[in-house]
Amino acid sequence: MIRRSVLVGTGSALPAHAVSNAELSERVETSDEWIVERTGIRSRYIAGAGETTSSLATDAARAALAAAGLQPSDIGLIILATCTPDQTFPASATIVQDRLGCHGGIAFDVGAVCSGFLYAVSVADAMLKTGAAERALVIGAETMSRILDWEDRTTCVLFGDGAGAIVLEAREVAEDGPGIISSRLHADGAHNELLYVDGGPSTTGTVGHIRMRGREVFRHAVVNLAEVLGEVLVDTGFTAQDIDWVVPHQANQRILDATARKLGLPPEKVVVTVDRHANTSAASVPLALDAAIKDGRIKPGDLVMLEAMGGGFTWGASLVRI
Numbered sequence: 001m002i003r004r005s006v007l008v009g010t011g012s013a014l015p016a017h018a019v020s021n022a023e024l025s026e027r028v029e030t031s032d033e034w035i036v037e038r039t040g041i042r043s044r045y046i047a048g049a050g051e052t053t054s055s056l057a058t059d060a061a062r063a064a065l066a067a068a069g070l071q072p073s074d075i076g077l078i079i080l081a082t083c084t085p086d087q088t089f090p091a092s093a094t095i096v097q098d099r100l101g102c103h104g105g106i107a108f109d110v111g112a113v114c115s116g117f118l119y120a121v122s123v124a125d126a127m128l129k130t131g132a133a134e135r136a137l138v139i140g141a142e143t144m145s146r147i148l149d150w151e152d153r154t155t156c157v158l159f160g161d162g163a164g165a166i167v168l169e170a171r172e173v174a175e176d177g178p179g180i181i182s183s184r185l186h187a188d189g190a191h192n193e194l195l196y197v198d199g200g201p202s203t204t205g206t207v208g209h210i211r212m213r214g215r216e217v218f219r220h221a222v223v224n225l226a227e228v229l230g231e232v233l234v235d236t237g238f239t240a241q242d243i244d245w246v247v248p249h250q251a252n253q254r255i256l257d258a259t260a261r262k263l264g265l266p267p268e269k270v271v272v273t274v275d276r277h278a279n280t281s282a283a284s285v286p287l288a289l290d291a292a293i294k295d296g297r298i299k300p301g302d303l304v305m306l307e308a309m310g311g312g313f314t315w316g317a318s319l320v321r322i
């Protein structure tokens with residue numbers, strides 16, 4: 001028997017208001033046709049007044065706790081992956097902790113942009129294995145709309161808001177039992193200028209806006225994702241054919257297709273939500289995971305690969321038995 005972090009519940013939350021490509025084309029020089037053809041995105045949710053990263057994160061966390069049949073007091077660790085916190089400090093994870101009403105445990109944010117959820121899962125897994133806590137809430141939550149330049153058509157059509165959460169529980173399981181089997185994380189800080197925000201507390205004193213050289217990011221994403229997925233397979237001894245589902249970061253349908261092709265995976269095994277959520281950064285993987293668990297596609301016993309790549313660059317993958 002080995003100690004593993006087992007997924008015992010998932011949840012998600014989206015803002016009330018969805019915005020179609022057609023609506024965006026009234027704001028900037030774009031079209032539904034361009035957005036769908038280049039990205040697969042048809043719609044995205046945009047946070048309204050009163051909807052914040054922590055409010056979405058709290059709603060997703062409550063849903064994940066309900067799915068797990070647990071109370072907030074059962075949680076000893078909250079890790080929130082976000083690049084759009086409510087405040088520069090304190091960590092939004094502490095705001096979520098307070099809203100849930102479970103005080104005294106560990107709570108902090110992780111910043112790895114679109115790979116943030118993968119980083120958070122990996123850190124939570126390591127902490128659960130050391131006994132730092134018995135149960136963790138791992139959340140990806142973003143209000144990307146608040147750092148978009150709504151005059152820049154090359155970025156504002158790509159992103160959306162939302163939150164996804166999972167509950168992990170430390171359990172003694174058999175080798176072929178459930179839980180996180182292996183994770184790999186990477187970063188390469190040399191590519192800051194390809195994807196960044198042009199502001200921050202220590203430089204401009206402003207929040208700033210997203211800037212991206214999309215074509216270059218696209219190229220790096222396909223190469224890095226195929227590499228890290230290969231590493232996790234080698235680490236664990238599984239092959240691509242053993243994977244039941246891939247739950248990728250949802251940046252662009254063409255990246256999902258290219259990565260699946262490189263791995264020799266049929267597109268039917270890839271969970272896709274980019275069409276209705278767009279790119280929700282750290283929230284995209286847990287939102288997609290929750291969608292595929294709730295609609296019954298992902299079942300107990302399935303082997304699921306989570307993967308993401310984003311600003312930094314950062315990228316990573318986790319293999320999980322449900």
Ligand code: UT7
Nearest residue numbers: 030031034038114153154157214215217218221251252310
């Ligand atoms: O989540 C973090 C990771 N992020 C990503 O993985 C994003 C990766 N990149 C991408 O998804 C794609 O590169 C984009 C969707 C951002 C862009 O697609 P692309 O096929 O690489 O297009 P492009 O940037 O090469 O632009 C092609 C043309 C340009 O016009 P010219 O220079 O060829 O005349 C752009 O100005 O499309 C134009 N364009 C637009 N046209 C209509 C750019 N944005 C728009 C727009 N509507 N919204």
